[in-house]
Amino acid sequence: MIVVITPPYRIPDEEVIVNSLFKNGLHLLHLRKPDAERVVYERFIQKIEPCFRERIIVHDHFDLVEAYGLRGIHLKSKQAEHFGDRKWYAHVSVSCHSFKEIATLPFTPDYVFLSPVFDSISKQGYKSMFTPDMLKEGLKKTSTPVIALGGISADNVTACRKLGFRGVALLGYLWDTPSEALSRFLKIFPDETLSIAGFDQSSGAGVTADIKTFECCRVYGLGVASAITFQNQNEYLGTKWMSPGEIIRQCEVLCREFTPAYVKIGLIENFDSLAQVVDYLTTTLPKVKIIWDPILKASAGFQFHNGENMETIQNILGKIYLLTPNRNELEILFGNNLEAEGLQRIAKQLHTNILWKGGHNTEALASDRLITGEEIYTFSVARGKHGKHGTGCVLSSAVTSYLTLGYSLPEACRLGQRYVSDFIRGNDTNLGIHSRIHATATANLHEIPLQYITDHKEGTPIPEQVEAVCKGGCRWIQLRMKEVSREEFIRTGNAVKEICRRYNALFLINDHVDIAIELDADGVHLGKEDMNPLEARKILGYSKIIGGTCNTFDDVAERYRQQVDYIGLGPFRFTSTKKRLSPILGLEGYQQITDKCREAGIHLPIHAIGGIRETDIRPILDTGVTGIALSSLLKDNDDITEKTKEVLLQLKTN
């Protein structure tokens, strides 16, 4: 793990540097400003791109975690003594200065910082209190992941990894010359992870698919072939197995140079091979955690003769950290009719964890269940329409990547699921393209000044309205249908989506996250009575647009915290298109709010909405909003296309 700690005092443009570190693969930023007030923390967070905020861990002002959707909190060891809220946070880490302190913590944190490992770069006179032997011995006995802090630079990172540290924390090395922070960060080799799996010529599954996933998650991918399969995305023709000796020989050559913290095992000939490989790994890499994706189809060679293999598998599973089966594989392993509670008993008994793929399904959401000895978690995400070859491999290697990067098991499973969902939705063919996954859909919202919001019109069905505004040049549609059945919404949505794709227009859904998922729309618009945008973000990820309704500056500040991509601000004046209107804003209202946004450094696209007429457009834009959202002005015109053209002309010539 590579952790960056912010400089204790403000340095110019530190947020710009931190954003660049995130873009270049940083996953763990500790925001530490000793004695700084909440507002200092808040100003920093607001300048970090929303998609990176879930990588921030705060050392103070812990309520910011919920308000901004941050990753978690960091405690001093003294604070940890009296800390009762461990479960409440997705991430808790602790600072310690001795192995005794680590051993006596009242709970197991996600990791601890141990410092000063070397003489500090940033704190003059802060000398190391450890010899290499003390560190090696102490680390051997400690099961909590330990991060080396103090005097860490590119020169001693490899030594730290060899000593048994799970990662390093960078502070003085980066910040003593801020202009070089990024280039110094890039001198550090990223975390590595290993896949032991079959070779699939199409690279949709197996070791090459795993390595693509690792690299897209910014983890260096290592690979060992457990078999050469003969397959493409549509056909499986055969398998040439590697013997356990051949697999281990490949591992040996890697272990001369690398010490992966996590290893993923996929296709393997039988339980005996698996047992030998697992034994080798746990002996050579005593702290390794193994993820096993049990591929148990007949072609994988597994034989179940009256359960004679069951004893072997029970022994092996005790050494597996995470098992990622689907229902079929679970039934082969543990028998039929298993439910989450039964699996939890097995997980507890075998000291393992189970990620049950597709373990709980609703119509629109695909859900996986993580079953640990203590807890059962359900993660739901957009269900992909187009199944893909190798998604099981991609899921378990994405989870392995996020574990390697330092996410807790539930967070790694949640993010892994989101990765697969984005991967599946990335294209409409049987083989996915990993490099498309992290594209965000929000880059050009500032440049689309007109949003059309659909409404019922006798004699002009919604798809016809949408076609007409698109013909006139509108490139942003929000499908808003009140008081219709889900079926009707989806039927109309499918037609509208086709039109939007043809015109390259954005297609957003009003109110319903589940329908946006089902239709694979570009995003949703959420009002005060709809889902919290942070919750929607967890489901939709960053490749979808989330808009939020606001009526005051406080609403804008809250929506900004909640990571919306744009704001619908209104109503400008009375309109009968919407019931239960908020107070009318008028031009003065917009002016006050946009002024405050500027002062607060909030630069989100803002669309004015509500009762807007043609003559209002210029004065509204003069208040500083980026665009307008219209319904009746366009819909109620006899020639919708012509009216759209006129409105766009006004918007563009402003």
Ligand SMILES: Cc1ncc(COP(=O)(O)OP(=O)(O)O)c(N)n1
């Ligand atoms: C662009 C835009 N802004 C505001 C709204 C209103 O959303 P909401 O407050 O949820 O009200 P309904 O549209 O759901 O009635 C919007 N839809 N679009």
Ligand SMILES: Cc1ncsc1CCOP(=O)(O)O
């Ligand atoms: C959805 C919505 N939210 C606030 S006003 C409004 C309706 C906008 O439609 P119109 O342009 O017809 O007033």
Ligand SMILES: [Mg+2]
């Ligand atoms: Mg709504």
